[in-house]
Amino acid sequence: MKFFRKYRIPQTPEQRKERNKQLLLASLGGVLLGLSFPPIPLPFLAFFAFIPFFSVIEQRNSLVSINRISYVFLFFFCLITLYWVGSWTKEADPFLMISGGLLLFANPGFYLIATSLYFLSTKIFSKKISLLFFPLYWVFFEYIYSLTDLKFPWLTLGNSQAYFNQFIQVADVVGVYGLTLLILYINIFLYFSLQELKNTKKINQRYLFAALLLFFLPMIYGGYKTAAYDIPQKQIKVGLVQPNINPWEKWSGGSINDQLNNLFELSNKAVQKGARVIIWPETALPCYLLGGNYTYELERIHQFVNEKKISLITGMPDINFFFDIKNAPKGAKLLRSGEAAYTSYNSILTFLPNSQTVQKYQKNQLVPFGEKVPFVEDLPFLGDFIKWGVGISSWNVGTAQNVSDLNYTKVGAVVCIESIYPEYITKLVNNGSDFLAVVTNDSWYGYSSGPFQHKEISVLRAVENRKAVVRAANGGISCIIDPIGRTLAETQFFTRDVLVGYVPVYAEKTFYSKFPLVIPLIAVAVSLFTILFLLLKPIFKLIKKKS
Incomplete structure (x- = not known):
């Protein structure tokens, strides 16, 4: 400590007071922003949570000082919203706890991409103009974060508005990234208005009008869309099975047939209520059903589907063997015996009556560390070093966005965290999905904010796509969400249950479904322009000087 004290710059009492004030303001902003996210029903806090933060960063001039105070703001934001990631239950795997703890400190650091771009912008433009670019820098970060191996775009700012149904209707045009822009620009114009009031004792009506306009235009649009919505004539009765099996015990052994009997019992209840489509949750059975060792269980499922004349969509592990090792696909792993290579996927299987063909969907978007070790293709030793107790940290990455074709309808079914990727979901919509399904197991995280946030992201x-979403979750929350984002029915968390209801099939394809990357690409262009302009600025100066 004496070593660091030696290089510390002395501060006057006034400077220390100002520093503490700025720390308090940054912390307050982070807390307000965190409280705007589900499950806390205070989405409106997001519309002014950035104001204390903006007042602080505008007073700072160096990259280090801006990012230091930004980290404080972002740490409190992430602490409130992501505290649950480590699970913190008595059965939780130590590796998951460590990863969750590290995420709380690492995730705020990724957001510094946006504040760093703001700093670079101040070297070209005034602070005021740079602040007007800040929303685009933030969206740039949100988008590129969703593309990397370390991706975890859970806290996309627009997700904070899931409870604000009328406001989010504009997402069918602008998507969740557009909601992020609206939230940030409302904050900025309110901040400008307050700064003007502070400096001149007068309210700048232009800034206030701009903030109100950005708020009320989506509200008017949302009021129109909800009033104009008619329940579609085509509806499909779906049964969502929630077996509520302890996920930590599920993978440690036990009878597969006992678990299958449990699923059949709940499915029968759904069939008796008229369900045509039955959906089981993620990895409904802890086995490679199509791997060749479970022919009896596989035949039981075919028999059930044939007898009940229903379609079954279920989450299930899947494995493929390659005995010609040299021609095995990239990412294939060797059996311990070395006789063959294999790929394994967190998959969705679809069974149809009177058909032995099983449709497969292999999860494309994997959870970093939880399902796939980042950069493991280039650094294979990481796969052995980083592995957690239930042994599911080494899935392969699926590449196809195929939908479940039930002959009379098509279902865009995804696994768990895939539902948080907005542009990815549009690929399934554009491949013909009539409605969307999410099979998931959120029980790992106990009764925390995580499962509730996950459910609301589906809203x-x-x-965005004007498609109903159904969720089949192992321990909850299973639900049916209509095309305007209303939850029609849902189960309680940690209950053994089956939910049956009609799913509206809406034919409309939204502007966002067709063009999901308009706003992200604008943000990318502005961000790259900022960087390029700064790099070329010395050349421009030199040319101007010579001329």
Whole structure:
């Protein structure tokens, strides 16, 4: 400590007071922003949570000082919203706890991409103009974060508005990234208005009008869309099975047939209520059903589907063997015996009556560390070093966005965290999905904010694409969400249950479904322009000087 004290710059009492004030303001902003996210029903806090933060960063001039105070703001934001990631239950795997703890400190650091771009912008433009670019820098970060191996875009700012149904209706045009822009620009114009009031004792009506306009235009649009919505004539009765099996015990052994009997019992209840489509949750059975060792269980499922004349969509592990090792695909792993290579996927299987063909969907978007070790293709030793107790940290990455074709309808079914990727979901919509399904197991995280946040993110996917979303979750929350984002029915968390209801099939394809990357690409262009202009600025100066 004496070593660091030696290089510390002395501060006057006034400077220390100002520093503490700025720390308090940054912390307050982070807390307000965190409280705007589900499950806390205070989405409106997001519309002014950035104001204390903006007042602080505008007073700072160096990259280090801006990012230091930004980290404080972002740490409190992430602490409130992501505290649950480590699970912190008595059965939780130590590796998951460590990863969750590290995420709380690492995730705020990724957001510094946006504040760093703001700093670079101040070297070209005034602070005021740079602040007007800040929303685009933020969206740039949100988008590129969703593309990397370390991706975890859970806290996309627009997700904070999931409870604000009328406001989010505009997402069918602008998507969740457009909601992010609206939230940030409302904050900026309110901040400008307050600064003007502070400096001149007068309210700048232009800034206030701009903030109100950005708020009320989506509200008017949302009021129109909800009033104009008619329940579609085509509806499909779906049964969502929620077996509520302890996920930590599920993978440690036990009878597969006992678990299958449990699923059949709940499915029978759904069939008795008229369900045509039955959906089981993620990895409904802890086995490679199509791997060749479970022919009896596989035949039981075919028999059930044939007898009940229903379609079954289920989450299930899947494995493929390659005995010609040299021609095995990239990412294939060797059996311990070395006799063959294999790929394994967190998959969705679809069974149809009177058909032995099983349709497969292999999860494309994997959870970093939880399902796939980042950069493991280039650094294979990481796969052995980083592995957690239930042994599911080494899935392969699926590449196809195929939908479940039930002959009379098509279902865009995804696994768990895939539902948080907005542009990815549009690929399934554009491949013909009539409605969307999410099979998931959120029980790993106990009764925390995580499962509730996950459920509400599906509300945004429904609105963006005007497609109903159904969720089959192992321990909850299973639900049916209509195309305007209303939850029609849902189960309680940690209950053994089956939910049966009609799913509206909406034919409309939204502007966002067709063009999901308009706003992200604008943000990318502005961000790259900022960087390029700064790099070329010395050349421009030199040319001007010579001329």
